[in-house]
Amino acid sequence: MTAATARAHANIALVKYWGKRDAALNLPAAGSLSLTLAALTTTTTVRFDPRLPRDELTLDGAAAPATRVSAWLDLVRARAGIDHRASVTSTNDFPTASGLASSASAYAALAVAATAAAGIQLDRGALSELARRGSGSAARSIFGGFVEMGVTRAAPVPNADGWDVRMVIAVVDGGVAKQISSRDAMDRCAASSPLYAAWLATVPGDLRAARAAIRAGDLDALGRVAQGSALAMHAAALATRPSIRYLRPTTLAVLDVVDQLDHAYFTIDAGPHVKVLTSPDRADDVADRLRAIHGVSHVLISGPGGPAHLVSPR
Numbered sequence: 001m002t003a004a005t006a007r008a009h010a011n012i013a014l015v016k017y018w019g020k021r022d023a024a025l026n027l028p029a030a031g032s033l034s035l036t037l038a039a040l041t042t043t044t045t046v047r048f049d050p051r052l053p054r055d056e057l058t059l060d061g062a063a064a065p066a067t068r069v070s071a072w073l074d075l076v077r078a079r080a081g082i083d084h085r086a087s088v089t090s091t092n093d094f095p096t097a098s099g100l101a102s103s104a105s106a107y108a109a110l111a112v113a114a115t116a117a118a119g120i121q122l123d124r125g126a127l128s129e130l131a132r133r134g135s136g137s138a139a140r141s142i143f144g145g146f147v148e149m150g151v152t153r154a155a156p157v158p159n160a161d162g163w164d165v166r167m168v169i170a171v172v173d174g175g176v177a178k179q180i181s182s183r184d185a186m187d188r189c190a191a192s193s194p195l196y197a198a199w200l201a202t203v204p205g206d207l208r209a210a211r212a213a214i215r216a217g218d219l220d221a222l223g224r225v226a227q228g229s230a231l232a233m234h235a236a237a238l239a240t241r242p243s244i245r246y247l248r249p250t251t252l253a254v255l256d257v258v259d260q261l262d263h264a265y266f267t268i269d270a271g272p273h274v275k276v277l278t279s280p281d282r283a284d285d286v287a288d289r290l291r292a293i294h295g296v297s298h299v300l301i302s303g304p305g306g307p308a309h310l311v312s313p314r
């Protein structure tokens, strides 16, 4: 069996995914829409090996528990009609401990590498469905640029010609480990938050508005939708019983600063960090303003990234 290496970028949702309609198949309760980011990259090598007694995972140079990856690899083995265990080696070009490490780039790179190593060829839509089984957000990282997740798989969203954006990422409080995974949090939120239904009701309208803004190249319209979607998701999470609070004091301090900046709009995921959507010409200034905030440990700027792809064999 040959080894295969693939690369994928993380993505940040502008219209959030938060809740499932089918846990076993990891199907989302609603659509979502994201931007794939060039600056956050995962590179993964998979080798199926008949001599291996069990699946092995090495993450950023250290052995890691392979249970979740192993269950996911079973899907690839079933499709390829093989029974060999695999060694999986994955590295992120951003610090894993920063709390930015996202399962999105991980499962997108894994889907491309594992199918190639197993000798099966899938189109991008089928790869997106396979990546989704590992993590809902990973379905979007199969594609580059703006991406919309549909019922089972993601697809690219056409944007206005020549339009470009930046995402400025503020790592908050040294990126403390998140208290609860997005996977557990969204299930608990759906089960006990009185605001979960209200949150879900925001998604279709936000998707329509985001698509229209991207088609028109309207940063301010897209930014307003993104802020609203993130705040609705976090409101539902906050109201979960017991509460799920990803927002730290520094997170709120960053939001106050972003409110004062022109053409800059925040979003927040299942952690304390803040991602700010802005234009290429505003990005350096936004980054300087965020760096000056006490408790912001690190700031990076990213442009849109391309699709997940095979590095070797070509």
Ligand code: PMV
Pocket: 012, 013, 015, 016, 017, 018, 032, 103, 104, 135, 136, 137, 138, 182, 183, 268, 269, 270
């Ligand atoms: O699929 P997961 O477990 O990576 O969940 C993603 C959840 C959020 O990042 C909060 C929102 C999103 O759409 O990416």
